[in-house]
Amino acid sequence: MTTRARxxxxxxxxxxxxxxxYPPALLDAVEELAGRPLAGARVADVGAGTGIAxxxxxxxxxEVLAVEPGDGMAAQLRRAHPGIPVVRGDGDRLPLATGAFDLLTYAQAWHWTDPARSVPEVRRVLRPGGALCIWWNDxxxxxxxxAGQEARLAEFFGAAEGSGFxxxxxxxxxxxxRSVSWSRRIPLDAHLANLASHSAFLMLGEAGTREYVAAERERxxxxxxxxxxEERYVAGLHVTRV
Structure with missing residues (x-):
């Protein structure tokens, strides 16, 4: 899992x-379910990647702090958002003070953790009454x-590809x-580049990805x-207070 995540x-x-x-309505839902506004909240965004969330x-x-283990992702985040502090670490070993945060957010990131380690870290780092917020774009x-594209991906990579995801x-x-439906309109080449940026294709390698993407473009x-x-998504948000 570490090799794939990196x-x-x-x-x-x-x-x-x-x-x-992510659409504004998703952040509205974060505030509602967490029971507090984001303005002024101390937030650690774990597995921050390039800083999209x-x-x-x-x-x-x-008052957001990004937590990111990867060299390339952290460097990209710093270049794009120089005003946001970044620390190196992951959900299994949070480099954060005990009881210091109102919210922990995991955008497209919780599945990279080991819950036996990440759950105790959540309990340690959150203040009493703080909230864990996990979400994914599906x-x-x-x-x-x-649906057709997803079926082709499942057939190509195998049914076990997304198990437990x-x-x-x-x-x-x-x-x-809470589920939030939303969409974006982008060029076909950008859609295919988005597809190729997923970990399954990164592990597949350039030649295999190039062949698959070319066939998908023809379809x-x-x-x-x-x-x-028009890419359409359902953003699934899951919040618990601890």
Whole structure:
């Protein structure tokens, strides 16, 4: 898992350029379910990557600290957001003071942790009444072309590829869940670059990824004659107070 997680370092620039962000409604839901505004909250964004979620939290007025283990991802974050502090570490070994944070956020990141280690770290770092906020962007499978693409990916990489990917931790009380549907319109090439920035393709290698992406372009181009793709997502948010 560590090797796969660190595969993003070599593709940090592409990751930052092509990965989707998160809609304002998701951050509204974070505030509602956490029971406090983001403005003025001490937040550690763990597994921050290139800072996609970190920057949005910062824009909401949070006193946000990014926690990122990867060299390439942390460097990209610092270049793009020089005003946001970054510390090196991961969810299993948080380099953070005990009881120092109001919120811990894991955007597309909880699945890289070992819950036997990350859950005690959550309890240690959060202040009493603080909240753990976990979310993922998932492809909206109600859209036929997206469902078809996801089926091809599952067939290519194997059914075990995503097993356990969305498992929430035990031992922290119950989670409240909120789903936010949203979309973005981007060029077809940007959509394919987003696809290629996922860890499965980074582990596959350049030749295999290039071949797969070329075939996918041939399938999708007739569906989007103007060259613009509407990616639709369901952002799933899970919050528990500890």
């Amino acid at each position: 595969s993003f370092d070599a593709a940090a620039a592409s990751y930052a350029a092509h990965r989707p962000g 970190t920057a949005l939290l910062h824009e909401r007025g949070a 492809a909206d499978l109600t859209v036929p072309w997206i 969305r498992t929430l931790p035990r031992g922290l009380g119950g989670f409240t869940t 999708l181009a007739p569906l989007f004659p103007d060259g613009t793709v």
